[in-house]
Amino acid sequence: MTKYLVFTDLDGTLLDHHTYSYDAAIPALTALKNSGSHIIFNTSKTYVESRNLQLELGLEFPLIVENGAAVFLPKSICGEPPADAIEHPEYWLKTFTQExxxxxxxxxxxxxxxxxxxxxxxxxxxxxxxxxxxxxxxxxxxxxxxxxxxxxxxxxxxxxxxxxxxxxxxxxxxxxxxxxxxxxCGHCNKGKAMQWLGQHYRDFFSNQQYTTIALGDGANDIAMLDIADIAVQIKSPAYDYPHLNRTEGVYQTQNEGPAGWNEAIFSLCDLT
Ligand SMILES: [Mg+2]
Incomplete structure (x- = not known):
């Protein structure tokens, strides 16, 4: 079965733009978890906000926070520290910008x-x-x-x-x-952090092939949407789909926010 590395924005994507609800995405989240795929938040939110949501959803995966400013890599997943990361109590921490x-x-x-x-x-x-x-x-x-x-x-x-x-x-x-x-922020973005993390996944899980999917609704998602194997643009109630630098492998959802997230995962992924 194909496994997926799913890099997802939160606000307006996994979470509803207005209500911040993720309920409509629960079927797809559950199916991905059961398939052994990894769901990695790639968000402008802080570490504390992102970690709380992870705990709520029962997810134990790396986190990319504050628009690609830092990657928190759980030691439980990746035992060996990446050469360019520093130690944080439960994580290896890679930073991409000034404090x-x-x-x-x-x-x-x-x-x-x-x-x-x-x-x-x-x-x-x-x-x-x-x-x-x-x-x-x-x-x-x-x-x-x-x-x-x-x-x-x-x-x-x-x-x-x-x-x-x-x-x-x-x-x-x-x-x-x-x-x-x-x-x-500095010269960081969601794409650079995703690329760094993707490389480390290839090192840690060299016997496993992953397909990368990125999902986002805003202009700050373009950098990650441009480099994923599959780019998903989530329909927003607030603005048009931002312009990507690619046309191949792009899926634009019919539904907004978490309903679009659910729609895209079931339309694109082989989770049977
Ligand atoms: Mg967003």
Whole structure:
């Protein structure tokens, strides 16, 4: 039976854009687990948020968090540490960008010229984050535990945003547009982290062939969708499918969010 390495975005993909429910994807999640496939979250969410969801769903797999900023590789899966990873209590940790504080200093430098056009997580109270995201109090507290980047809420025009991004780039940043926030981070993305992890899977499980599937709904998913064996674009209620740099091996779902996730896995995977 084919085994799959399933790299999935969370918000708007496995989780409903508005309600954050994953219920509609449970049949496909169960079928994948039973097939021995691996389900790897590749998300802009934090480690704490992602780990909580893993525990809720009974998944014990690596995590790629904060838009490819870091890979948490459970020691229970991969005994030998990758050469370029550092030790974390239960994981080998590979980082791809500077820590959050580095980016907060840069944002402070930008505030005299741009501060009236944006706010960001550090500046927002829990209630404001709840209002913007629709997350619960507890979920917002987890969302604030960011280690690597900083979500920015843009209040200006698209044109102003492009100029703002261009200035951030002069500080070595490579901002990524997510579903709600502009994510300030370094030269990391979901594709680079997925590629690194995929290589280590080939080393650890050299006797097993995997087909890689990536599922995502936003522009910050393009890098992983471009390099997977199969790319799944999940229909969004908020925006059009982002433009990929490939046309072969691309599946666009009819259904939105987790219902689209379920539809794609059963349409594309041989799980019998
Ligand atoms: Mg998304």
């Amino acid at each position: 959050r504080q580095h980016w907060l200093v840069i944002l402070d430098k930008m505030k005299p010229a741009w501060g009236h056009l944006f706010t960001h997580f550090e500046m927002l109270g829990i209630q404001e984050i709840m209002d913007y995201t629709g997350l619960s109090l507890e979920q917002c507290q987890y969302a604030k535990t960011r280690l690597f980047g900083e979500p920015i809420l843009w209040r200006g025009s698209e044109e102003q945003k492009l100029a703002f991004i261009s200035e951030l780039k002069s500080f070595g940043a490579e901002p990524l547009q997510g579903g709600r926030f502009l994510h300030l």
